[in-house]
Amino acid sequence: MAVTDFSYVRRQMEPAKPAPSSQVGVIHWLRTNLFASAGDTILTLAALALLAYILPGLIQWLFINASWTGADRKACATVSQGGILPDGQSGACWAFVSAKFQQFIFGRYPSSLYWRPMLVMAMFVVLLIPMLMPKAPFKGWNALALFIVLPVVAFFLLGGGFGLQPVETQLWGGLMVTLILSFFGITVSLPFGILLALGRRSNMPVIKMLCVLFIEIIRGIPLITVLFMASVMLPLFLPDGWTFDKLLRALIGVSLFSSAYMAEVIRGGLQAMPKGQFEGADSLGLSYWQKMRLVILPQAIKLVIPGIVNTFIGLFKDTSLVYIIGMFDLLGIVTLNQSDANWSTPVTPVTGYVFAGFVFWIFCFAMSRYSLFMERHLDTGHKR
Amino acid sequence: MAGFAPSLAKPDTQQSSTSSLIYDPKVRGIFYQVLTVALVALFVWEITQNTIHNLEKANIASGFGFLQGRAGFDIAQTLLPYSSDSTYGRALLIGLLNTLQVAFFGIITASILGFVVGIARLSKNWLIARLAQVYVEIFRNIPPLLVILFWYKGVIAVLPQARDSIALPLASYLNNRGLFFPKAIWGNGAWMVGVALVVAIVASIVIFRWARARQARTGQQFRSGWTAIVLIIGLPAATFLALGSPVTFDYPIAGRFNLTGGSTVGPEFISLFLALSFYTASFIAEIVRGGIMAVAKGQTEAASALGLRPGVTTRLVIIPQAMRIIIPPLTSQFLNLTKNSSLAVAVGFADVVAVGGTMLNQTGQAVEIVALWLVIYLSLSVTTALFMNWFNAKMALVER
Numbered sequence: 001m002a003v004t005d006f007s008y009v010r011r012q013m014e015p016a017k018p019a020p021s022s023q024v025g026v027i028h029w030l031r032t033n034l035f036a037s038a039g040d041t042i043l044t045l046a047a048l049a050l051l052a053y054i055l056p057g058l059i060q061w062l063f064i065n066a067s068w069t070g071a072d073r074k075a076c077a078t079v080s081q082g083g084i085l086p087d088g089q090s091g092a093c094w095a096f097v098s099a100k101f102q103q104f105i106f107g108r109y110p111s112s113l114y115w116r117p118m119l120v121m122a123m124f125v126v127l128l129i130p131m132l133m134p135k136a137p138f139k140g141w142n143a144l145a146l147f148i149v150l151p152v153v154a155f156f157l158l159g160g161g162f163g164l165q166p167v168e169t170q171l172w173g174g175l176m177v178t179l180i181l182s183f184f185g186i187t188v189s190l191p192f193g194i195l196l197a198l199g200r201r202s203n204m205p206v207i208k209m210l211c212v213l214f215i216e217i218i219r220g221i222p223l224i225t226v227l228f229m230a231s232v233m234l235p236l237f238l239p240d241g242w243t244f245d246k247l248l249r250a251l252i253g254v255s256l257f258s259s260a261y262m263a264e265v266i267r268g269g270l271q272a273m274p275k276g277q278f279e280g281a282d283s284l285g286l287s288y289w290q291k292m293r294l295v296i297l298p299q300a301i302k303l304v305i306p307g308i309v310n311t312f313i314g315l316f317k318d319t320s321l322v323y324i325i326g327m328f329d330l331l332g333i334v335t336l337n338q339s340d341a342n343w344s345t346p347v348t349p350v351t352g353y354v355f356a357g358f359v360f361w362i363f364c365f366a367m368s369r370y371s372l373f374m375e376r377h378l379d380t381g382h383k384r
Numbered sequence: 385m386a387g388f389a390p391s392l393a394k395p396d397t398q399q400s401s402t403s404s405l406i407y408d409p410k411v412r413g414i415f416y417q418v419l420t421v422a423l424v425a426l427f428v429w430e431i432t433q434n435t436i437h438n439l440e441k442a443n444i445a446s447g448f449g450f451l452q453g454r455a456g457f458d459i460a461q462t463l464l465p466y467s468s469d470s471t472y473g474r475a476l477l478i479g480l481l482n483t484l485q486v487a488f489f490g491i492i493t494a495s496i497l498g499f500v501v502g503i504a505r506l507s508k509n510w511l512i513a514r515l516a517q518v519y520v521e522i523f524r525n526i527p528p529l530l531v532i533l534f535w536y537k538g539v540i541a542v543l544p545q546a547r548d549s550i551a552l553p554l555a556s557y558l559n560n561r562g563l564f565f566p567k568a569i570w571g572n573g574a575w576m577v578g579v580a581l582v583v584a585i586v587a588s589i590v591i592f593r594w595a596r597a598r599q600a601r602t603g604q605q606f607r608s609g610w611t612a613i614v615l616i617i618g619l620p621a622a623t624f625l626a627l628g629s630p631v632t633f634d635y636p637i638a639g640r641f642n643l644t645g646g647s648t649v650g651p652e653f654i655s656l657f658l659a660l661s662f663y664t665a666s667f668i669a670e671i672v673r674g675g676i677m678a679v680a681k682g683q684t685e686a687a688s689a690l691g692l693r694p695g696v697t698t699r700l701v702i703i704p705q706a707m708r709i710i711i712p713p714l715t716s717q718f719l720n721l722t723k724n725s726s727l728a729v730a731v732g733f734a735d736v737v738a739v740g741g742t743m744l745n746q747t748g749q750a751v752e753i754v755a756l757w758l759v760i761y762l763s764l765s766v767t768t769a770l771f772m773n774w775f776n777a778k779m780a781l782v783e784r
Contacts, residue, residue: 210420237434320530354534
């Protein structure tokens with residue numbers, strides 16, 4: 001029986017063929033992401049047209065036509081405005097920013113004493129960085145130094161006393177005041193917010209009612225009215241002979257305001273806690289404060305980290321409102337310097353605001369990125 | 385061992401009742417609350433006494449009688465007739481109307497912009513999604529006050545003078561005193577157009593109801609959307625033409641130093657409105673994106689399995705479910721915009737806070753004016769919250 005074996009067994013692997021050119025590379029990416037359909041193509045082209053319309057002018061204004069150096073307004077004004085630039089040219093006046101840079105950072109703080117705010121800033125950075133790194137050791141001591149010791153030291157270092165030349169808070173300003181206000185607001189609003197949130201969830205009707213009243217009234221009115229209250233009403237509330245510093249009034253207003261918002265964020269976290277966690281802690285015989293400190297709050301706060309950071313960002317932005325009650329934070333000092341006759345040109349205000357906006361943006365953006373990082377870091381996979 | 389038994393069996397009743405009183409949560413609760421009330425009462429009494437004393441010292445009469453006094457200051461943009469001879473009360477009313485005006489237009493613009501940007505962030509088109517993201521990241525991270533001042537002092541203040549106004553379409557002009565545009569003057573019978581609009585809206589609602597009932601009964605669809613659009617645009621337009629176009633326009637005319645005639649929107653309003661809508665829109669965009677992303681993917685797939693087209697899926701399946709998630713945070717954004725409109729005081733737009741601030745400087749009635757602010761803003765908040773709660777309840781999931 002003749003066996004003709006027609007079967008064929010391949011002994012080598014067929015080498016993989018490259019994917020079709022329509023499925024890989026730039027062309028594929030463009031096809032799926034920019035030109036997937038007729039509608040998509042129209043949208044892409046419209047967006048490109050918009051970019052082509054805006055970007056060149058923006059770059060030209062910000063960089064190419066900008067004046068980078070100069071001693072006064074001549075550097076930024078056109079010939080018809082009494083300057084040196086050709087007529088019709090318009091560009092950012094970075095010379096203004098660099099000439100006023102020290103004021104933008106320190107306000108009207110005496111320039112011979114700049115080492116004091118700089119020292120505070122250095123201490124702040126040195127203490128803040130290990131605080132932000134989850135793996136750094138000695139968190140408790142670090143927090144104590146950052147939130148309790150540093151504000152006290154900074155107060156005497158900046159304001160004077162103990163042999164240091166006193167500097168009135170009237171002279172403080174610029175980014176320094178923005179940072180002081182927001183750091184103080186953050187430091188105060190978190191513990192107060194936690195207390196208010198616990199009070200709102202309390203079983204005691206009187207405490208609950210007081211907390212609800214406080215939170216809802218503050219949340220119902222704009223920050224400006226709170227600041228007006230702090231600056232106009234606080235002096236009325238005090239007995240004869242007592243006065244409050246303007247900066248302190250603003251600090252109180254900002255802290256009260258952000259505490260109410262923080263309380264609502266924390267309450268969200270408390271409400272998201274399953275009932276079993278409370279009951280479990282009770283069954284272990286923990287007291288109320290032990291239960292909250294050891295079981296509930298660590299979990300609840302972790303749940304609402306994005307909300308807490310959003311409140312911090314909001315607080316940081318809101319500090320700019322103290323300009324309205326006559327203090328010169330970063331925004332205030334930029335606005336104040338625009339009326340300097342030495343630098344008044346049509347482009348000065350815009351340049352100042354672009355600079356201030358950029359500084360605010362950097363801080364807020366950094367905070368939001370850090371919150372994303374912490375969220376991922378703390379995510380233990382219990383999310384529903 | 386036995387020696388312990390009596391003391392266990394017969395506890396000292398006297399000691400037990402006092403210690404159990406101390407450790408009784410109810411008793412403790414009452415004690416803490418009484419303590420809190422006492423402290424708060426003491427605090428309030430103390431500051432009231434101080435305030436009364438301080439006011440007496442400054443010779444300020446308390447009470448709301450000052451609202452009848454002559455205001456003595458001018459307001460640039462008013463919705464009702466007002467002059468510096470009007471009362472403080474009227475000035476405050478003008479301020480309140482201005483606040484509501486900014487809030488109303490701001491909310492509309494911010495919602496439209498926010499929804500567009502939020503949906504654009506979810507676009508499969510890479511470029512559109514990135515552009516939307518850049519918009520959101522820029523405006524969310526910059527203080528609104530800075531944006532207001534940017535427009536007011538940075539852009540509008542350096543626009544050309546009135547005599548070199550920038551001409552815009554529709555006979556409008558833009559200069560450093562604001563936006564000038566033609567004012568419509570309605571002639572005889574123009575009210576008929578408004579009546580026609582109302583009739584058209586009512587008719588559309590009736591048609592919607594009828595179409596839905598018919599579809600439920602017979603399965604036949606009716607183009608009620610198109611019919612409504614034709615009705616709402618067509619009926620007033622037809623009435624308008626039938627009446628012989630009873631409208632004339634008062635055009636702004638370039639004079640030697642200023643434009644005369646027409647309507648004006650001041651630079652304060654423009655900068656406040658632009659800044660608030662752009663700022664709030666960036667938050668609304670994130671809310672919309674979150675809401676749409678929170679709708680489970682299975683919903684889209686189930687809709688496709690039923691044979692619905694993508695547009696219909698979005699309109700009938702995704703959006704109604706996303707709206708439930710979107711509405712509560714959207715409410716708080718609307719309230720935020722209303723409260724942020726108080727930043728008007730920075731550019732001198734006469735809103736309720738700015739007018740109140742001027743009154744405060746003139747009369748020194750700090751307590752009364754702050755109380756008025758509280759009442760006004762709290763009632764605005766409560767009204768908005770009630771309306772949005774009603775709307776939310778209407779949209780909420782009906783569980784069976």
